[in-house]
Amino acid sequence: MNNRKMRAFMSTLLLATALTGGPALAAESAAPAATDAAPAARPWMNTTLSADARADLLLREMTVEEKKTLVFGYFGSPFKERNYVPPAGIRMGSAGYIPGIDRLGIPAQWQTDAGVGVATQRDSAEPMRERTSLPAGIATVATWNPVLARQGGAMIGKEARLSGFNIMLAGGINLVREPRNGRNFEYGTEDPLLAGIMVGAQISGIQSNNIISTIKHYALNAQETGRFVLSANIEEAGARMSDLLAFEIAMERSNPGSVMCAYNRYNGDYACESDFLLNKVLKGDWAYPYYVMSDWGAVHSTAKAANAGLDQESGYIFDKEMYFGADLLGKALADGSVGMARLDDMNRRILRAMFAHGVMDNPVAVEDHKIDYDAHAKVTRADAEEGIVLLRNQGDLLPLAAGAKKIAVIGGHADKGVMSGGGSSTVFGRGGNPVPGTGPKFFPGPIVYHANPPLDAIKARAGGEVAFDAGSDPAAAAKLAADSDIAIVFVNQWTGEAMDFTLTLPDNQDALVAAVAKANKRTIVVVQSGGPVFMPWLKDVGAVLAAWYPGTAGGEAIARVLYGEVDASGRLPVTFPGSLDQLPRPKLDGEGLPDGTPFDVAYPEGAAVGYKWFDRKGLKPLFPFGYGLSYTSFAYKDLKAEVGADGTLTLSGSVTNKGDRAGKAVPQLYVGPVSGGWEAPKRLAGWQKLELAPGASGRFSVPVDARLLATFDVAKKEWVVKPGRYKVWLGASVADLPVTTEVTLKGSSFSAVKGK
Numbered sequence: 034m035n036n037r038k039m040r041a042f043m044s045t046l047l048l049a050t051a052l053t054g055g056p057a058l059a060a061e062s063a064a065p066a067a068t069d070a071a072p073a074a075r076p077w078m079n080t081t082l083s084a085d086a087r088a089d090l091l092l093r094e095m096t097v098e099e100k101k102t103l104v105f106g107y108f109g110s111p112f113k114e115r116n117y118v119p120p121a122g123i124r125m126g127s128a129g130y131i132p133g134i135d136r137l138g139i140p141a142q143w144q145t146d147a148g149v150g151v152a153t154q155r156d157s158a159e160p161m162r163e164r165t166s167l168p169a170g171i172a173t174v175a176t177w178n179p180v181l182a183r184q185g186g187a188m189i190g191k192e193a194r195l196s197g198f199n200i201m202l203a204g205g206i207n208l209v210r211e212p213r214n215g216r217n218f219e220y221g222t223e224d225p226l227l228a229g230i231m232v233g234a235q236i237s238g239i240q241s242n243n244i245i246s247t248i249k250h251y252a253l254n255a256q257e258t259g260r261f262v263l264s265a266n267i268e269e270a271g272a273r274m275s276d277l278l279a280f281e282i283a284m285e286r287s288n289p290g291s292v293m294c295a296y297n298r299y300n301g302d303y304a305c306e307s308d309f310l311l312n313k314v315l316k317g318d319w320a321y322p323y324y325v326m327s328d329w330g331a332v333h334s335t336a337k338a339a340n341a342g343l344d345q346e347s348g349y350i351f352d353k354e355m356y357f358g359a360d361l362l363g364k365a366l367a368d369g370s371v372g373m374a375r376l377d378d379m380n381r382r383i384l385r386a387m388f389a390h391g392v393m394d395n396p397v398a399v400e401d402h403k404i405d406y407d408a409h410a411k412v413t414r415a416d417a418e419e420g421i422v423l424l425r426n427q428g429d430l431l432p433l434a435a436g437a438k439k440i441a442v443i444g445g446h447a448d449k450g451v452m453s454g455g456g457s458s459t460v461f462g463r464g465g466n467p468v469p470g471t472g473p474k475f476f477p478g479p480i481v482y483h484a485n486p487p488l489d490a491i492k493a494r495a496g497g498e499v500a501f502d503a504g505s506d507p508a509a510a511a512k513l514a515a516d517s518d519i520a521i522v523f524v525n526q527w528t529g530e531a532m533d534f535t536l537t538l539p540d541n542q543d544a545l546v547a548a549v550a551k552a553n554k555r556t557i558v559v560v561q562s563g564g565p566v567f568m569p570w571l572k573d574v575g576a577v578l579a580a581w582y583p584g585t586a587g588g589e590a591i592a593r594v595l596y597g598e599v600d601a602s603g604r605l606p607v608t609f610p611g612s613l614d615q616l617p618r619p620k621l622d623g624e625g626l627p628d629g630t631p632f633d634v635a636y637p638e639g640a641a642v643g644y645k646w647f648d649r650k651g652l653k654p655l656f657p658f659g660y661g662l663s664y665t666s667f668a669y670k671d672l673k674a675e676v677g678a679d680g681t682l683t684l685s686g687s688v689t690n691k692g693d694r695a696g697k698a699v700p701q702l703y704v705g706p707v708s709g710g711w712e713a714p715k716r717l718a719g720w721q722k723l724e725l726a727p728g729a730s731g732r733f734s735v736p737v738d739a740r741l742l743a744t745f746d747v748a749k750k751e752w753v754v755k756p757g758r759y760k761v762w763l764g765a766s767v768a769d770l771p772v773t774t775e776v777t778l779k780g781s782s783f784s785a786v787k788g789k
């Protein structure tokens with residue numbers, strides 16, 4: 034049974050309709066063959082011409098049938114309940130496929146998920162593609178190191194290319210508005226600047242392989258509960274200063290070939306038929322030149338979607354109808370509800386992206402024997418170890434000294450591997466899943482682990498005795514801990530697509546930690562999770578590491594941080610709340626509603642997402658945004674805020690390593706108007722990551738994006754920087770900002786429309 038999207042269907046209540054009146058099998062309805070003869074020459078293959086000119090030349094040669102072909106995508110895996118057999122030419126077990134046009138030399142578009150590597154749809158008949166997995170997106174963002182994000186992107190993009198894919202469905206950038214969102218692990222942060230820079234870096238790494246990356250899910254797709262039906266209602270200015278700004282910044286930095294519109298509605302309209310999101314903001318104000326593809330099952334109409342700016346329907350068999358299929362699109366063209374100019378524009382955008390991103394000139398082939406897995410394991414390890422956040426370290430319990438101590442390793446399947454997040458983005462590691470049969474039986478489960486056991490990596494370093502206890506019986510685990518010098522407890526919270534989660538660790542793991550901590554004060558907790566979790570035992574344990582889902586080399590990465598082979602240099606990209614009461618919406622909207630019941634989500638926080646909400650309300654979280662300890666300590670000084678001749682505000686300062694170990698500092702700069710008037714007292718304005726030898730100092734200087742000094746004026750479509758005094762903060766997290774200064778800004782306004 035193909036359960037890949039079964040859950041999705043059940044949730045949308047589309048199944049019944051589809052089964053009774055659904056479209057014909059893809060195999061029978063594959064795009065019609067071109068009738069025109071092949072042209073004698075292919076002037077569009079002249080690489081000295083611009084992508085624009087090449088797309089125009091090619092478009093002129095295309096028949097209407099061919100134009101209809103490029104705007105309609107198929108799911109890349111069989112779906113037995115619906116008798117769906119994907120068309121010949123797909124890469125089996127992939128996310129999607131759009132047939133090519135041989136006559137004109139247009140290659141097929143082979144699409145693979147997603148942000149941590151080449152995923153496989155788990156129900157395909159073929160063996161899984163076993164590939165390298167990066168740590169979760171949230172872990173990469175927690176490095177605060179765009180160089181690593183880019184390298185990771187380049188690595189997974191290379192595996193995508195060598196696996197025969199020219200489109201990677203990566204670039205998840207939805208802001209973490211809702212800590213319970215099951216997909217936070219795919220995204221990364223609550224801050225638009227951090228999101229834009231880090232996700233942008235990863236996208237540009239992926240695209241450095243002459244393939245296209247998406248950025249997704251556009252927009253305001255902040256929770257999984259009711260994702261097919263909910264309307265995210267947030268006024269325009271709030272959206273522009275938060276989620277939309279994250280997209281805007283990432284897109285400016287990475288030029289993604291495609292934008293994937295989301296499942297949810299925005300202010301009433303489905304995101305994939307939102308004239309505001311697609312035509313007005315994306316293609317209008319931001320002058321986006323490439324194409325919008327839908328999420329799989331996110332299209333609800335032909336004319337409305339096409340005219341709102343959707344360029345390509347993805348993943349046929351997930352929509353109720355083949356809205357952009359040859360028949361319905363043909364009818365819409367015939368009755369004029371979709372104009373030929375729109376169909377041309379859809380094709381031009383797709384072709385332009387394929388030319389601009391090297392897809393036309395650098396055909397992909399399945400050459401997976403060329404993947405250098407050893408080299409790629411080093412890339413993912415570097416990312417994972419810099420993303421691990423040291424949350425607590427009483428009496429310098431960490432780093433562990435290599436020596437003859439007796440260590441108890443407890444729980445979390447640490448003897449087998451490390452956890453990964455669930456759903457379409459799941460990458461299957463080499464050697465298969467070492468912990469089969471856990472979690473939900475069907476999509477987004479079962480839970481997949483990567484066979485890189487932390488236990489082995491600890492043993493390799495410990496020198497003394499290392500004993501393992503599975504952790505299922507807290508009393509037995511506590512007994513082992515009492516007999517050991519040190520206890521390392523692994524606790525896991527699995528999260529996944531199509532579901533949301535509580536912030537409480539499942540399976541009695543809080544009781545396990547409490548029991549172990551009671552037996553041994555020298556207890557270290559390693560948390561694998563997709564986002565924030567509650568830690569009722571925090572005060573009783575010696576040390577805590579947030580390891581997220583650390584990917585293919587995760588066990589090694591965790592051990593390297595535990596043993597101080599690298600500094601602990603991750604910093605939280607999200608606030609860890611102390612309780613649900615602190616959230617803007619303590620109750621998750623839509624929870625408990627019958628599947629498929631539409632509902633609205635009002636966002637009381639507006640643009641004040643995450644730490645901004647906590648700051649505005651004066652709430653003390655469990656751990657603040659930006660927080661993370663190091664094995665050394667840093668001092669910050671020399672903060673300067675200077676306005677250049679062109680009006681750019683530049684913030685600079687210095688940081689000194691005060692300890693006797695090398696370490697990596699992440700000095701963070703925040704800014705806010707002295708007299709208030711923003712959604713929150715302060716916003717992240719910049720940061721830098723610096724490696725410092727003991728006693729060494731480093732300087733940093735960051736120009737501030739003027740949008741971060743502005744509020745959005747909807748009527749004028751302008752960013753407005755109010756004249757006046759602004760405060761600037763420098764320090765180690767949003768809650769630890771010891772150095773401040775002030776600067777006067779003259780005030781300015783500038784258009785939100787690119788090129789204006």
Ligand code: BGC
Pocket residue numbers: 128146147202249328329348457
């Ligand atoms: C997800 C997308 C994914 C697509 C293709 C959808 O369920 O929301 O992120 O790229 O499936 O698998």
